[in-house]
Amino acid sequence: MLQLKRIVLWMFLLVIVTTSYAQQSKVNAAYTFLQNSQLDSAKVYIDAAVFHPETSNDGQAWYLRGFVYKSIYNQKEKSDRQSISRIEALNSFKKSLSVDTSSENVQENIKNIKYLATTLYNDAGASLDAVDYKIAIDNFSKFLQYYALIDNSPDNIKQKNIDFNLAIASVYTKIFEGDRKGKLEYLNLAKSSYNKVLELDPNNIGANYNMGILYYNQAVNLINQSDYDLDIVALSDIQDNSIKLFKESLPFMEKAYSLDPRRKETLLGLSGIYFSLNEFDKSNMFKLKLEEIEKQK
Amino acid sequence: MKKILLILFLPITLFVMRAMVAPDQGEEANAKIKAIYIYNFTKYIEWPQDYKTGNFIVGVLGSNSSLLGELNKMASAKTVGTQKFEIKNIASAAEATNCHIVYILNDKSTQLADVVGKVKGKSALIVTDKEGLASKGAAINFVIVENKQKIELNKSNIERYKLKVAEQLVSMAVPVK
DSSP: OHHHHHHHHHHHHHHHHHHHHHHHHHHHHHHHHHHTTOHHHHHHHHHHHHTSTTTTTOHHHHHHHHHHHHHHHHHHSTTOTTOHHHHHHHHHHHHHHHHOOOHHHHHHHHHHHHHHHHHHHHHHHHTOSTTTHHHHHHHHHHHHHHHHHHOOOHHHHHHHHHHHHHHHHHHHHHHHHHOTTTTHHHHHHHHHHHHHHHHHOTTOHHHHHHHHHHHHHHHHHHHHTSOTTOOHHHHHHHHHHHHHHHHHHHHHHHHHHHHOTTOHHHHHHHHHHHHHTTOHHHHHHHHHHHHHHHHHO | OOOOOOOOOOOGGGTSOOOOOOOOOHHHHHHHHHHHHHHHHHHHEEOOGGGSSSOEEEEEESOOHHHHHHHHHHHHHOEETTEEEEEEEESSGGGGTTOSEEEEOGGGGGGHHHHHHHTTTSOOEEEEOSTTGGGTTOSEEEEEETTEEEEEEOHHHHHTTTOEEOHHHHHHSBOOO
């Protein structure tokens, strides 16, 4: 009986050692394929290794997987702004970072995550147009998620958030301007993006000015879209709504003015808002300031 | 395996201009409101039968290019019954005699008395744009009440010119000060 127990124990140990050796040899094979630029084979072996319980928490295996997928991204998917391999690579480096805290491993993972996260940010920028803006949003959101793993400086993230939201607001505004009646939701998206900027940086002149103009144009547009045979009662309602919008525009434009009293666009904007509110003295005051500045140039 | 490509953050402005939003024209919106009012006057006020042929003439005394632009747009889009609108930028009270509506702008408001004299016995609706003129001969005067464009209406200054005004318009006007 004791003899039998010994045999079972030896058999068990043999299986463990063999399995362990098998997983390690898969990692080694993946490494060899990577060195020979046989990326598809490297991918098969490293996937098999990291999803096996024996090596699923092996930081080096995950790091190698990240490197394999990063190589696939660089060699085959660089022009694909929605590259799946890039995300696989990032997730692998992230996993490696979480299971292997040796300083050399941490540094290597950080460098790779930074490289790939930067490509996400740059691809977000390159996708900022009326067609691909959803890709831009997705890439920027992923950039934030991975970049937060390696850079804890709030100022770096804040500035990138400001830059991106200013840019995406411009895209939304352009889409709205192309079809003011049919694409009204883009006006709200633009306002929401400028609001995000102003939450991060209340003194941002561009966001204040553009927000003011968005409300101002909305008010003007409300009137200009009206038909001439609009009844006086309905005209009264439209005037009420437009006055409300002009008044909403005013604090943003006043803020932009307080930040730079010599900015011509802001003076023109304030003159326009007060004119539309039928406050002609104030409108003329800003018009005169603008004329003075133009004379000085 | 440690080779890492160097990459820099590219400025977002490289890809998209942080464009400033261009302002629409507030002057045009103000002019549009007045044009809508003027078109409404033709619906709520009735001219005598002998004024219902030929063009419906709106004479504008004074300078305001936005307003003239809006009135001309209105003229090309609307009619008064079968009458076509004709918008005339008149230079003096003497040119007001054959107008259905004489609109005296703020910068020419001192000419109200001259216009009243010239259109005596005719059927002209005198519209002005300065506080107090509804009690000095104007039939309708544009006023600003709490940032809003409204009208004062002097009923007797309308009826004096053999024009009939609907009570609905009277009720929508603010009392003459």
